[in-house]
Amino acid sequence: MxxxxxxxxxxxxxxxxxxxxxxxxxxxxxxxxxxxxxxxxxxxxxxxxxxxxxxxxxxxxxxxxxxxxxxxxxxxxxxxxxxxxxxxxxxxxxxxxxxxxxxxxxxxxxxxxxxxxxxxxxxxxxxxxxxxxxxxxxxxxxxxxxxxxxxxxxxxxxxxxxxxxxxxxxxxxxxxxxxxxxxxxxxxxxxxxxxxxxxxxxxxxxxxxxxxxxxxxxxxxxxxxxxxxxxxxxxxxxxxxxxxxxxEEKCLGQLREEDLSCISWLDQQPHASVIFVAFGSTTLFDEKQFKELALGLELTNRPFLWVVRQDSNSDSNNNLPLPNEFKGNQGKIVKWAPQQKVLSHPAIACFVSHCGWNSTIEGLSNGVPFLCWPYFIDQFFSKTLLCDVLKVGLGFDADENGLISRGEIKAKVDKVLSDENIRSKAHVLKEKLLNxxxxxxxxxxxxxxxxxxxxx
Structure with a gap:
C-alpha cells in the first residue's frame, strides 16, 4: 500500500x-x-x-x-x-x-x-x-x-x-x-x-x-x-x-493561546461543583446581558470557570468591563481555555454553552449536563437536540425585554444540577459516544x- x-x-x-x-x-x-x-x-x-x-x-x-x-x-x-x-x-x-x-x-x-x-x-x-x-x-x-x-x-x-x-x-x-x-x-x-x-x-x-x-x-x-x-x-x-x-499536539489548530492555569485551579475544586461557561469564538454580548451573566454566576454561589474572550478588534462588544458590584471571588475568568481538558475534569458540574457543534460534541462525550444559550447558525437546532431530543440539558428563558436575567441564570443552574435524570442520561450517552x-x-x-x- x-x-x-x-x-x-x-x-x-x-x-x-x-x-x-x-x-x-x-x-x-x-x-x-x-x-x-x-x-x-x-x-x-x-x-x-x-x-x-x-x-x-x-x-x-x-x-x-x-x-x-x-x-x-x-x-x-x-x-x-x-x-x-x-x-x-x-x-x-x-x-x-x-x-x-x-x-x-x-x-x-x-x-x-x-x-x-x-x-x-x-x-x-x-x-x-x-x-x-x-x-x-x-x-x-x-x-x-x-x-x-x-x-x-x-x-x-x-x-x-x-x-x-x-x-x-x-x-x-x-x-x-x-x-x-x-x-x-x-x-x-x-x-x-x-x-x-x-x-x-x-x-x-x-x-x-x-x-x-x-x-x-x-x-x-x-x-x-x-x-x-x-x-x-x-x-x-x-x-x-x-x-x-x-x-496529541493540543495547541495545533488553536487560533488563541489557551490559559492552562485553569486546570490547576479546577484541581482545587470539589468534585462536580464547577459551572463551566464558554461561548465559543464568535458570540457577542451587549453590556446589559454581560452584566446579568456576571451577576447571575455570582448569585449561584458556586465556583465557576468563565471564558471571556478579549478580541483584538477594539470595536467588538466582547471587550466589556465587568460590573462594579461583581466580586468574582468564587470564580476564575480566563481569555481562552483548553476546553476538552476542562470538560473532562471531574470538578465540572455543568456547561453553560452557545451550543456550537464542537462544544456540543465535547460536552456530550464527557457526560456533562448543558445549559443552552445559542447565538446563531446551527446552535438553535443543537439546543433542540440537547434539551428536547437527548434531554441532557435545559434552555434559558428571556424576559419581556429579551434579556436572560441573573435570577433566571441562578434558577436554571440550580435546576439542572438537582436533576438526576439529566445527569444519568448524560452519562449513558457519554458511554455510547466513546464506544x-x-x-x-x-x-x-x-x-x-x-x-x-x-x-x-
Missing part, C-alpha cells in the same frame, strides 16, 4: 479548523501525510498561538501547515460570510491549484486526495480537473447538512423563497424521524444583512451541487445523537466524536474503511 498525501482544506473559522485538525491527526496516526491549508489570515493566528503556547512543540508536527490568501485586506470583516465566501471563490481556486502544482514540482509531493470542508466545496472542481479524489468533511451536525441538502424541498413546501429567506413562522420537519426545526434553523438567513444572507445562500446552493463530485461524505457526529439525519443522508458516514487526545471510537465501534470502523480506501 502506498503512503497517501491528503490535502485538508477547512473553512477559515475556529469551529471548522478544530475538528479537521483532529481528523488530520487520526490520518497521520494511520500512516498518511497531511498538507493542512488555511487562509493566510487564519494560518498566521494558528502559528502565533502555537509560538506563545507552553509545551507546544512546533518543530515535530507531521501535519504540514501551509496557507493561501483569501483575497481580503487585513482589516476586512471576516465574520461577514457573504463577503468572505465571495472573496474566497474569486481568489482561492487558482491559488490552490498553484499550491498543488508547486508541491509536485518543487517538493516532489503528489497530492492524492483533497478533503474539503462542505463550505469549501469549490475545491472538488479542482480535484476533478487535476484527476485526484475529492472527499467532503462536514464539521457541524449531520442535521445541518440534511437541511442544506433539502433547499429545493424547503422552497416547494413554502418554508423559504427562491432567495433562501423564510416566508413562514411555522416549524417544519425534514422527515418524520426528524425533530421539528424552527425558522431560526435557516442559518444562512441569520447572517449580517440581507445582501450577505443572499450571498451565503447562493454559496450553500453551489456547495450542495458540487457534492456530486465527491467520493465520500464524512461527519463529526454519531447516530446516537441524530439518528434521523443519518437515515435521511445514507451516504454520510459518522466518524465522531473527534476529540483531541491527551498525548463509537473504540476498536470495533461504528465510527472507528468507518474511519478504517476510509483510510483503507485512501491507501489503495
Amino acid at each position: 502506498s503512503v497517501p498525501t491528503v490535502l485538508v482544506l477547512p473553512l477559515p473559522a475556529q469551529g471548522h479548523v478544530n475538528p479537521m485538525i483532529v481528523f488530520s491527526q487520526r490520518l497521520v496516526q494511520n500512516g498518511c501525510n497531511i498538507i493542512f491549508v488555511n487562509t493566510e489570515f487564519i494560518h498566521n493566528k494558528v502559528v502565533s498561538s502555537m509560538g506563545n503556547q507552553q509545551g507546544c512543540d512546533t518543530g515535530r508536527s507531521l501535519i504540514k501547515l501551509v496557507s493561501i490568501p483569501d483575497g481580503l485586506g487585513p482589516d476586512a470583516d471576516r465574520n461577514n460570510f457573504g463577503v468572505l465566501f465571495g472573496s474566497m471563490l474569486n481568489n482561492m481556486p487558482a491559488m490552490l491549484e498553484k499550491l498543488i502544482e508547486d508541491l509536485r514540482l518543487k517538493d516532489g509531493v503528489t497530492v492524492s486526495c483533497i478533503v474539503a470542508d462542505f463550505l469549501m466545496a469549490w475545491a472538488f472542481e479542482i480535484a476533478r480537473n487535476i484527476g485526484i479524489k475529492g472527499v467532503m468533511f462536514f464539521p457541524a451536525s449531520a442535521s445541518l447538512l440534511a437541511l442544506n441538502c433539502s433547499i429545493p424541498r424547503l422552497i416547494d413546501d413554502g418554508i423559504i423563497d427562491s432567495n433562501g429567506l423564510p416566508i413562514t413562522q411555522k416549524t417544519f420537519q425534514l422527515s418524520p424521524s426528524f425533530p421539528p426545526m424552527d425558522i431560526q434553523s435557516i442559518w444562512w438567513a441569520k447572517t449580517v444583512d440581507s445582501k450577505s444572507a443572499n450571498e451565503t445562500y447562493k454559496a450553500v446552493v453551489l456547495c450542495v451541487q458540487t457534492l456530486e463530485l465527491t467520493e465520500w461524505w464524512l461527519c463529526n457526529s454519531t447516530p446516537e445523537i441524530e439518528p434521523g439525519a443519518f437515515s435521511f443522508l445514507p451516504k454520510l458516514l459518522p466518524i465522531g466524536p473527534l476529540l483531541r487526545g491527551v498525548t 463509537n471510537m473504540k476498536v470495533g465501534g461504528r465510527s472507528s470502523e468507518n474511519l478504517n474503511k476510509f483510510i483503507k480506501w485512501l491507501k489503495e
Whole structure:
C-alpha cells in the first residue's frame, strides 16, 4: 500500500479548523501525510498561538501547515460570510491549484486526495480537473447538512423563497424521524444583512451541487445523537466524536493561546461543583446581558470557570468591563481555555454553552449536563437536540425585554444540577459516544474503511 498525501482544506473559522485538525491527526496516526491549508489570515493566528503556547512543540508536527490568501485586506470583516465566501471563490481556486502544482514540482509531493470542508466545496472542481479524489468533511451536525441538502424541498413546501429567506413562522420537519426545526434553523438567513444572507445562500446552493463530485461524505457526529439525519443522508458516514487526545499536539489548530492555569485551579475544586461557561469564538454580548451573566454566576454561589474572550478588534462588544458590584471571588475568568481538558475534569458540574457543534460534541462525550444559550447558525437546532431530543440539558428563558436575567441564570443552574435524570442520561450517552471510537465501534470502523480506501 502506498503512503497517501491528503490535502485538508477547512473553512477559515475556529469551529471548522478544530475538528479537521483532529481528523488530520487520526490520518497521520494511520500512516498518511497531511498538507493542512488555511487562509493566510487564519494560518498566521494558528502559528502565533502555537509560538506563545507552553509545551507546544512546533518543530515535530507531521501535519504540514501551509496557507493561501483569501483575497481580503487585513482589516476586512471576516465574520461577514457573504463577503468572505465571495472573496474566497474569486481568489482561492487558482491559488490552490498553484499550491498543488508547486508541491509536485518543487517538493516532489503528489497530492492524492483533497478533503474539503462542505463550505469549501469549490475545491472538488479542482480535484476533478487535476484527476485526484475529492472527499467532503462536514464539521457541524449531520442535521445541518440534511437541511442544506433539502433547499429545493424547503422552497416547494413554502418554508423559504427562491432567495433562501423564510416566508413562514411555522416549524417544519425534514422527515418524520426528524425533530421539528424552527425558522431560526435557516442559518444562512441569520447572517449580517440581507445582501450577505443572499450571498451565503447562493454559496450553500453551489456547495450542495458540487457534492456530486465527491467520493465520500464524512461527519463529526454519531447516530446516537441524530439518528434521523443519518437515515435521511445514507451516504454520510459518522466518524465522531473527534476529540483531541491527551498525548496529541493540543495547541495545533488553536487560533488563541489557551490559559492552562485553569486546570490547576479546577484541581482545587470539589468534585462536580464547577459551572463551566464558554461561548465559543464568535458570540457577542451587549453590556446589559454581560452584566446579568456576571451577576447571575455570582448569585449561584458556586465556583465557576468563565471564558471571556478579549478580541483584538477594539470595536467588538466582547471587550466589556465587568460590573462594579461583581466580586468574582468564587470564580476564575480566563481569555481562552483548553476546553476538552476542562470538560473532562471531574470538578465540572455543568456547561453553560452557545451550543456550537464542537462544544456540543465535547460536552456530550464527557457526560456533562448543558445549559443552552445559542447565538446563531446551527446552535438553535443543537439546543433542540440537547434539551428536547437527548434531554441532557435545559434552555434559558428571556424576559419581556429579551434579556436572560441573573435570577433566571441562578434558577436554571440550580435546576439542572438537582436533576438526576439529566445527569444519568448524560452519562449513558457519554458511554455510547466513546464506544463509537473504540476498536470495533461504528465510527472507528468507518474511519478504517476510509483510510483503507485512501491507501489503495
